[in-house]
Amino acid sequence: MLGLLALGVPYFAAASGPGGECHAEGDGDGREHAGEGPGGEAAEERMCMMAEEAHMFGQIEEESENLSFSGRFVEFSLSENMSAIEDYTMEVPEETLLLESVVWGEVTGATYTVSGAHFRLTSDEVLVDAHNNPAAILMVRVYDSRDVVYTLPEGAKYTADERFVNMSIGDLEAVIIYVNATLSAEGGTLTFTPTSTPYHIIFRVVPAEGVAGHMWEREYTEALKIRKAVGEMRIAISDGEHMADQFAYRENVRMELKHAERNRVRIEVSGEGEGGVMLLQMNREALQSRVRVYFDGEEVKEAENLGEVLEATGEEPLYYSEPAEKGSQYFAVYIPHFSTHTIEIVGVEEWPLADYLPYIAVGIVVLLVAAIFLALRKRK
Template identity: 25%
Template structure:
């Protein structure tokens, strides 16, 4: 009877150990960050992230030592007109809301006073987006080793970085290692900083992003992976959120306020999220209707009244660029299903088609979400110890 109890206890322990390992693995999987996602910590003007670090004056919004990776790009970002503001930090996002009046944020919008919004994302490209309404001058003081040249309404940064300032509705000039962005009265200006040197994505996607930002057509970018989701806003007033995540189906809700004209939404999806491989067919729907597939170049130059998309496959990531012709509130569905032809494809092609590079695909396997080899090694060691202990107990019971 005593032996029976011993073996029941050992069996219970054996069953509990793998279960505990799975729970530990799932917990770590849930709270970790993917390669695109960081996390900001904010205290007394110090903003520290996985990719981006800087200091900020919580009242004025003046930024110092803006650093991406190990490279300081801006010694200081200051403004001609003062604002009084407040800061909000949420996960990988930093926000500053400032107004040039004593009447508060909501009343300032109604009364026409100058206001400023600063948005920073803790990701490899160090996105810094400053939106200003009203007349002002934004001053970007370059750090040592950073050079700037002007190309139309884009400032190209070189030297220690390969980065850009994309400027909309404002006049940029460069003088004495400082970039001056002059905004206009009764107008809203946007300045987006991106350091693409740290982003390991295909050149075709990089080029698409740069061209779209230069044309002010890239509305936002979403990263969807097993460990989290993040949305980067490139058009002020545009928002997106993941509303459904199933084995072969993702659903995204997109909305915008005050946005005129079409915008491109770039969605980077870890292919394991769609169970997607070379034998699958990709389906993209806009407001419930399947839309046509086109090339990246066609998408950038698109002015159609119809939604369409382009896709590029790279190792474990599927990049889907969707042209949204107009705004209210829209739903985007991305699905994968078995292809009868055995090759991946999208909807029927629009004019221009897609290149072989864009439609090519690679089978990949992901180990994300699986317990680590070290963890299973520990489990195996525990099992061996338990078995040895069981044998010893059995021998002792027999001798008794």
């Protein structure tokens, strides 16, 4: 039996996903969904497929008769009385059982919705969010004094820290972050008990090698463990349509996709307290090969590597970007402190004239010097 592990830092999640047929509208509370444009259902279906192939997110399909849910990345079922999630399974690159069950017990007034990549169960006592994306995010938020019990699959290994549980499940790695709770563990059973309410438990997978963005997802999971991760947003843009799947890791952080079109995305992030790093993933065809990132209207310096952003502690924003496999692009943006901020990503032409101006100026000077030199020689 492990000793009791306590954590009292207010660090949780609001969540969202694309709604309807991979899109819907939101109200800016950190749970909004995005998707608009003239393309109709055919365009939506095409973007869903594109987002899945780029390893970004995908539609959750529901079988309401047996309360089962499946998508490109995750599959699970809901118990008949809505007291538990069962057989939470990762589908990429191969089927792997992640959690045998997550049990929160009987609840009052429970209902659920499926909105694109996002499953949500609400009740008077419990809120549950699951995301059909490569990180297989699963969050349980509890408002009363009940325990939540996680049962791990056979063969799963884990170690526990005061803030999180490290897990290995076959070839996959995962982490469970818990807030305002203690943990007791025996065998493959993890029991979370509140120290105050509400309390939160967040499960996140590090996608296997071969899944797009494996290294980025691994590094961001490490940032989550030390409370440096703010939230993530995955945005697909094509033919005037856009979709987004997002998840904020801090309770007081709100993220809203304000504008999305080819070569221009604008996100509003608001909150309180110390800064952190936001993770963004976009389909590569939505951007030129060169981008500029702006923070509150000012151009942001690009870091030398991802680690520099994840370790940043200064007063200036910083970003790093890199293409991933399967046709997506990752961005990490360091936010120095919180109030209300705007992050804008703009695609620029491959080699705009402005980038050449210094070289053109030098060339003109060289030509003038050469011309003067030749003129002087002729006079001699």
